[in-house]
Amino acid sequence: MITYQEIYDILRKEKYNEALQELPRDFFKELAEYIADKRKLLSRESDSALFSDTLRMTRKQLDNALSVIKELLAIRERKVLNLAFAAAQTGVTKRDTDNLLEHERDLFEISVKKLEENQKLIKKRLEGVEQGEGKDLKNLFIKFKQDIPAFLGPDGQEFGPFKEGEIANLAKEIVDILISDGKAMVIDDTD
Numbered sequence: 001m002i003t004y005q006e007i008y009d010i011l012r013k014e015k016y017n018e019a020l021q022e023l024p025r026d027f028f029k030e031l032a033e034y035i036a037d038k039r040k041l042l043s044r045e046s047d048s049a050l051f052s053d054t055l056r057m058t059r060k061q062l063d064n065a066l067s068v069i070k071e072l073l074a075i076r077e078r079k080v081l082n083l084a085f086a087a088a089q090t091g092v093t094k095r096d097t098d099n100l101l102e103h104e105r106d107l108f109e110i111s112v113k114k115l116e117e118n119q120k121l122i123k124k125r126l127e128g129v130e131q132g133e134g135k136d137l138k139n140l141f142i143k144f145k146q147d148i149p150a151f152l153g154p155d156g157q158e159f160g161p162f163k164e165g166e167i168a169n170l171a172k173e174i175v176d177i178l179i180s181d182g183k184a185m186v187i188d189d190t191d
Contacts, residue, residue, distance in 0.1 A: 034065065
């Protein structure tokens with residue numbers, strides 16, 4: 001069975017290494033046995049001697065072990081989320097994933113998926129594409145062909161002033177007017 005010192009050593013190793021550390025194969029099973037054993041000892045001791053030194057020491061060991069376990073799991077979760085962030089940014093998903101436990105692998109995969117979905121959504125919004133199927137472009141990037149003084153949009157919002165050559169992301173209905181007046185041109189994705 002695992003000891004408090006072994007649990008603490010695992011925490012220390014996880015804490016001071018950047019990479020996710022490999023845990024013993026039956027780590028959670030052994031932790032559960034350790035905790036159950038300490039709780040059983042506490043219940044037996046409390047029946048016989050309410051204030052015994054053994055009782056206080058056992059309670060302190062259990063409290064410390066639970067605190068160490070909580071910190072260990074938090075460190076590992078942070079590392080898993082950092083891995084997911086790196087994987088979503090670079091597309092690389094294999095780095096340091098060998099030491100993931102099953103529940104950590106699930107967290108990793110779900111996080112990567114959500115981060116990638118978020119990146120796609122933001123990209124669409126920056127390109128002026130509204131979320132949802134069948135919706136037209138709501139905004140377009142345009143480049144001004146001449147200086148334009150400030151003006152009010154259909155909803156009363158003020159835009160500009162804009163200088164010749166300046167790029168803006170404006171509502172399609174405003175863009176249509178500016179283009180028809182020859183004051184701006186749409187910037188194509190292929191430009």
